[in-house]
Amino acid sequence: MCGLADAATAIYVTVPLSGITKVQMADERAEMKVSLRDVAKQAGVSPMTVSRVINNAVSVRQETRERVEKVIASLGYIPNRLAQGLISQRTGTIGLIIPDVANPFFALVLRAAEITARREGYRLLVCNTEGDVGLERDYIHNLISHQVDGLIIAPVGDRSRSGLLPLIRRKYPLVLLDRSAEGIECDLVQGDSLGGAQRLVQHLIALGHRRIAMILGPDDVSTTRERYAGYCEALNTAGLPLDRDLIAETTVDLPGGYRAMQQILRLDERPSAIFAVNNMTALGAMQALREQGLSVPESVGLVCFDDVEHLAILAPFMTVVDQPAEAFGSMAAQMVLERIARRANEKPRLVRLPTKLIVRVSCGAGLGR
Amino acid sequence: MCGLADAATAIYVTVPLSGITKVQMADERAEMKVSLRDVAKQAGVSPMTVSRVINNAVSVRQETRERVEKVIASLGYIPNRLAQGLISQRTGTIGLIIPDVANPFFALVLRAAEITARREGYRLLVCNTEGDVGLERDYIHNLISHQVDGLIIAPVGDRSRSGLLPLIRRKYPLVLLDRSAEGIECDLVQGDSLGGAQRLVQHLIALGHRRIAMILGPDDVSTTRERYAGYCEALNTAGLPLDRDLIAETTVDLPGGYRAMQQILRLDERPSAIFAVNNMTALGAMQALREQGLSVPESVGLVCFDDVEHLAILAPFMTVVDQPAEAFGSMAAQMVLERIARRANEKPRLVRLPTKLIVRVSCGAGLGR
DNA sequence: TTGTAAGCGTTATCAC
DNA sequence: GTGATAACGCTTACAA
Numbered sequence: 001m002c003g004l005a006d007a008a009t010a011i012y013v014t015v016p017l018s019g020i021t022k023v024q025m026a027d028e029r030a031e032m033k034v035s036l037r038d039v040a041k042q043a044g045v046s047p048m049t050v051s052r053v054i055n056n057a058v059s060v061r062q063e064t065r066e067r068v069e070k071v072i073a074s075l076g077y078i079p080n081r082l083a084q085g086l087i088s089q090r091t092g093t094i095g096l097i098i099p100d101v102a103n104p105f106f107a108l109v110l111r112a113a114e115i116t117a118r119r120e121g122y123r124l125l126v127c128n129t130e131g132d133v134g135l136e137r138d139y140i141h142n143l144i145s146h147q148v149d150g151l152i153i154a155p156v157g158d159r160s161r162s163g164l165l166p167l168i169r170r171k172y173p174l175v176l177l178d179r180s181a182e183g184i185e186c187d188l189v190q191g192d193s194l195g196g197a198q199r200l201v202q203h204l205i206a207l208g209h210r211r212i213a214m215i216l217g218p219d220d221v222s223t224t225r226e227r228y229a230g231y232c233e234a235l236n237t238a239g240l241p242l243d244r245d246l247i248a249e250t251t252v253d254l255p256g257g258y259r260a261m262q263q264i265l266r267l268d269e270r271p272s273a274i275f276a277v278n279n280m281t282a283l284g285a286m287q288a289l290r291e292q293g294l295s296v297p298e299s300v301g302l303v304c305f306d307d308v309e310h311l312a313i314l315a316p317f318m319t320v321v322d323q324p325a326e327a328f329g330s331m332a333a334q335m336v337l338e339r340i341a342r343r344a345n346e347k348p349r350l351v352r353l354p355t356k357l358i359v360r361v362s363c364g365a366g367l368g369r
Numbered sequence: 370m371c372g373l374a375d376a377a378t379a380i381y382v383t384v385p386l387s388g389i390t391k392v393q394m395a396d397e398r399a400e401m402k403v404s405l406r407d408v409a410k411q412a413g414v415s416p417m418t419v420s421r422v423i424n425n426a427v428s429v430r431q432e433t434r435e436r437v438e439k440v441i442a443s444l445g446y447i448p449n450r451l452a453q454g455l456i457s458q459r460t461g462t463i464g465l466i467i468p469d470v471a472n473p474f475f476a477l478v479l480r481a482a483e484i485t486a487r488r489e490g491y492r493l494l495v496c497n498t499e500g501d502v503g504l505e506r507d508y509i510h511n512l513i514s515h516q517v518d519g520l521i522i523a524p525v526g527d528r529s530r531s532g533l534l535p536l537i538r539r540k541y542p543l544v545l546l547d548r549s550a551e552g553i554e555c556d557l558v559q560g561d562s563l564g565g566a567q568r569l570v571q572h573l574i575a576l577g578h579r580r581i582a583m584i585l586g587p588d589d590v591s592t593t594r595e596r597y598a599g600y601c602e603a604l605n606t607a608g609l610p611l612d613r614d615l616i617a618e619t620t621v622d623l624p625g626g627y628r629a630m631q632q633i634l635r636l637d638e639r640p641s642a643i644f645a646v647n648n649m650t651a652l653g654a655m656q657a658l659r660e661q662g663l664s665v666p667e668s669v670g671l672v673c674f675d676d677v678e679h680l681a682i683l684a685p686f687m688t689v690v691d692q693p694a695e696a697f698g699s700m701a702a703q704m705v706l707e708r709i710a711r712r713a714n715e716k717p718r719l720v721r722l723p724t725k726l727i728v729r730v731s732c733g734a735g736l737g738r
Numbered sequence: 739t740t741g742t743a744a745g746c747g748t749t750a751t752c753a754c
Numbered sequence: 755g756t757g758a759t760a761a762c763g764c765t766t767a768c769a770a
Contacts, residue, residue, distance in 0.1 A: 035747055046757045051749060059755055076535055081514045082451045082460070083747035086762045091451070093494075093515075101483070102476045104679070111471045114497050123511060125462075127497040128483050142492060145450045146462075166445055282683050290682070310473070310677055313652050313659070315684040404763055415741045420765060428739055452763035456746045741770075747762105754757075 026171060034075045043071040053071045085147055094336060095143035096125045097153040098252070103280055104309040105325045106154065110176065112329030113152060120337050122149070129155050131253065137163035149173065150336040152226055157220035158182040173339035175332045180222045187339065189332045192307070193223045196321035196355035197230025197275070200303055203319070203357060204273045205238045207364055209301060212240075213271035214261040215281050217252035224252070227277050242324060246271055250281065257284025265292060273301030273363065279308045282318065297364035307358065319363035322356045328368075403444045412440040423448050454516055460715025463705060464512035466496045466505060466522040469547075469622070472649055473678040474694045475523065478546065481698030482521060489706050491518070500622065502539050506532035518542065519705040526589035528550040542708035544701045549591040556708065557719045558701045562592045562674070565690035565724035566599025566644070569672055572688070573642045574607045574728060576733055578670060581609075582640035584629040584650050586621035592620070596646050596674060615640055619650065634661060642670030642732065648677045651687065666733035676727065686730035691725045 013235050036054075040047045045068060052060050053068040060068075071077075087089040094117050098106045116126050125148055127139040133156045140163050141268060144149060150173035155164065160181045167174050168184060175187040214231050217224035223230060228247075235242055248260035255275055261284065264274065276282035282304035295315075296302045307322040331351055339346075359365050393495060406422075410417045412439060420635075422437040436727075454460040458631060463486050467475045483493050494517060498503060498506040502525045508534050519542035524533065529550045536543050544556040553669050573581050583600050586593035598617075604611055616628035626645055629652065633643065645651035651673035658665060664688075665671045676691040700720055706713075728734050 032721070036749095037747075038654050048749080049755085052756085055749085057703070061755060064755080069423055075416070076512060076538070077513050080516060080747050082455045082516050083762085084749075086449075086451045086455060086747080086750050086764090088761080091515075101470065102480045102678070104471070104473075104476075106474075107471045107476045110495075111469070111497060114470070114495070123515070124495060125767060126483070126493060128480060141447060145447050146460075146492070147449060147451050169445070174549075181495065283679055286681050308679055310652050311472070311680055311683055314677065314680055315686055359752090406763080415762080417741060418739085421740085424765085430739060433739080447762050452746085453765075454746095455748090456765050457765080458746080739770105744764100744766085744768105746764085750761085751759085752769085753756100753759100754755100 010353055012047050015356075034077045036077070036079065039071050039075060039077050042075065042180060043068045079170055082328065089147075090149050091147045091339075092122050093125055093146065093148045094122050094333070095125045095127065095146070095148040095151045095153075097129060097139050097143070098156075099129050099131045099156060100280075101126065105279065105323065107308045108309065108325035109154070109332075112168035113333040114327035114329075116300050116330040116333035117337070123328065129156055131251065133157070133159045133163065137161055140164070140167065144170075144172070150340045151175070152332045152336055154176055154178045155181045155184075157218065158222070159220055160184075163360075171343070171345070173336050173343065175336045175339070177328055177332045182222075182225070186348045187335045188278050188348065189328055189335065190350065190352050191223075191323040191328070192355050193226035194230040194233075196305060196323075196357070197227040197365055198234045199252060199355075199357050200305075200319075200321045201231050201234035203239070203302060203359065203365075204275070204303065204363055205234065205240065207301075209271075209273040209364070210240060211243070211246065211269065211271040211273075213246040213248065213264050213265070213274045215250060215257055215274060215285060216258070216275045217281075218249065221252065223305075224277055233277060252278055252281060254280045254284040256289070257281030257283070257286075258288045261285035263287035264292075265289075271300065273303070276302065276304035278321070279304055279306040282307070300364045301364040306354075312358075312360075316360050317362055319360045319365065321357050322358050324353050324356075327353050329368075392585075403446045404455060405446070405448065408437065408440050408444060408446050411444065412437045417620055418732040459518050459709075460516045461491050462494055462515065462517045463491050463702070464494045464496065464508075464515075464517040464522075465518045466498060466508050466512070466520070466524075468498050468500045468525060469649075470495065470497055474648065474692065476676045477678065478660055478698035478701075480525070480697035483698075485699040485702035486706070491702075491706065497624060498525055500620065502526070502532065505529055506673035508535065512567040513539075513541070514552075519709045520544070521546055521705055521720045523547045524550045526587065527591070528589055529553075540714070542636035542705050542712065544705045544708070546701045549611060551562070551591075552667045553715050556704045557717065558704065559719065559721050559722055560592075560692040560697070561597035561724050563599040563602075565674060565692075565726070566596040567603045568599075568724075568726050569674075569688075570600050570644055571605035571607070571689045572728065572734075573644070573672065573732055574580045574603065574609065576642075578640075578733070579609060580615065580638070580640040580642075581613070582615040582617065582633050582643045584617050584626055584633070584643060584644050584645040584654060586625070586650075587618065590621065590675065592674075593646055598631050598645060604737045611650075621647055621650060623649045623653040623656070626650030627656075628653070630654035634658075634663075640669065640699060642672070642738060645671065645673035648673055648675035648689070652677070665731050670733040671731045674724075681727075681729075685729050688734065691727050693722050693725075695720050 009156050013026045025176045036047050036050050053065050107366035129136040136156050152175045154177040161183050164184045177189050216228050250260040303319040305321050307320045405419050409419045449645050452586050498505040505525050521544045523546040530552050533553045546558050585597050617632045619625035619629040643656050672688040674690050676689045
């Protein structure tokens, strides 16, 4: 079992399926790697002719082409993209670096980007940073060495800068997604964090909430800053004070939200509503509340940025500011493809996608507070 | 905006950021591609010495190594993996083909596989088939041409066979995940579909349900067959009749569940509970129920295979048979890495991971039916 | 410890 | 229409 067993204590049954016979093993040699040269030899033509056939070049006699194609099929020949890429200087691959695929927002981004890329004949090399700047830097290095034709990155934060700088210097086709990185000027697809946060908090205020807490991420992250600014602005406009006690800074993930909520619950004077900087922190917050036997929205209101996919269907519960995740993905893919197509020195573009306030019940709407 | 505009009607603002100056453009030439030869020339050594340095070979004098490393850093040299792969016959890349990244089950699989692969220095090329066998076949072809060192595939179904056959013939390191494909013998990581379904339906029966419908996928999919078998067995053991009217066959996705539910709702004699073959069909079913103004579990019970991540936290609602998605991913990655390490002719292995019945409220437990 | 030559699998270029 | 040759960026094998 060699290392399998300790990987997952969860193994249930391990059964060797029916074995491979000696007869089949004899075939082994026959299925060795076949290269373009092998095809050429078999077909009695030069390698160049085979190359022309697989690239659909016009100047090949129909008869020759058919003969070559027959050999290709019979040998099961598949061109080697490493060799092709080495000479053509393009791999048909785009790197996608995101903090967490299991976050529904990024899962949708990924899917949309993949679909868009595929339409243009590109594939996606996906990397998960888990919010780790060091890993992010490693991945960038890695993807460059793999000669990806372009890069879409949802950076961890401003500290991503040093890792991104080499890409800027090389004028690598690069699109930043969701978050910006201070000092990095390149194409950028963002949501309207400021406006979205503002409307969300305004909504809470309109419902009668006066003490509104915010769970936010590190100041290093642009979306956190913008959403915090929206929060402040909404309070300010309503003439409400900004109470530092009500601000809980944490990491932008589920455990972070959990911890932040615990901190908020320790306050002497608790808030009547909480605005979480994103969906994962809201889930963590929810978990902490549940453990304390507190219910939403009866005990406290809870709203956040980013919808939690699928949840809306099962239990339309959380009031959120939704972002068009799929548009983020397809837009970013499209922009990076355009950069690849004309590697020119065009000015960086900023695309800002709109948010949508979705009022459900978690904010206490309809409770007549 | 050249094609950007029609991509997403959702564009909000598009702003060119501050431009790139002529002075910076002068640098452009300086940042041209640097190769191992360039480093060698700069450092006054042969290409081989540079190669030895980047591969941490022992036989390099410390002084030489440092000199080379300094040049590497100053030139920002990054080795070209295409060239390395072409000669070493390995790319450090594993292909992962799944039907849908946005399905929480596969998102977790992906993340776990990625983490496991990274620990061993491998990267993941991720492909989404959207349940399309044709696309799946294309992707397999594609990944082979990219010279991936191994492949993890959650096949669409039995019809994936012809696409998988070439891999078997080449003895490509291959692990099938979640679903098997008829006639394909290779490593396989599966859940206990039969047992899980059986326990789930037994639970419904214990709660007093007598008319239990099932939403299932095409007969082509192994998990569907096994879960259906579990359903039949549970009914049989309890002495309940198997009513063909209560079986709705559909596609294994959200729209599929939606359609199947509509079909079930048209029955003269409706079931008191429904077993959906997976989480996505359950979500679709839920949507259809909601549109009809029917509530779960009051109007009808609804249970399914696969937990819906995050949902349990927000609203512990759906009774499910949960599968350890992360174990699926890390196990599959580990198995394919082992195949890569020793490309030997080992017999195919079957790993079956256990399921867990999680009773919540959607089944009508506690309603005193 | 370091260097030389050949070649991985493909294509650009220029002949024929 | 087709082929010979060099080259993409690197490493293996051998020599010095």
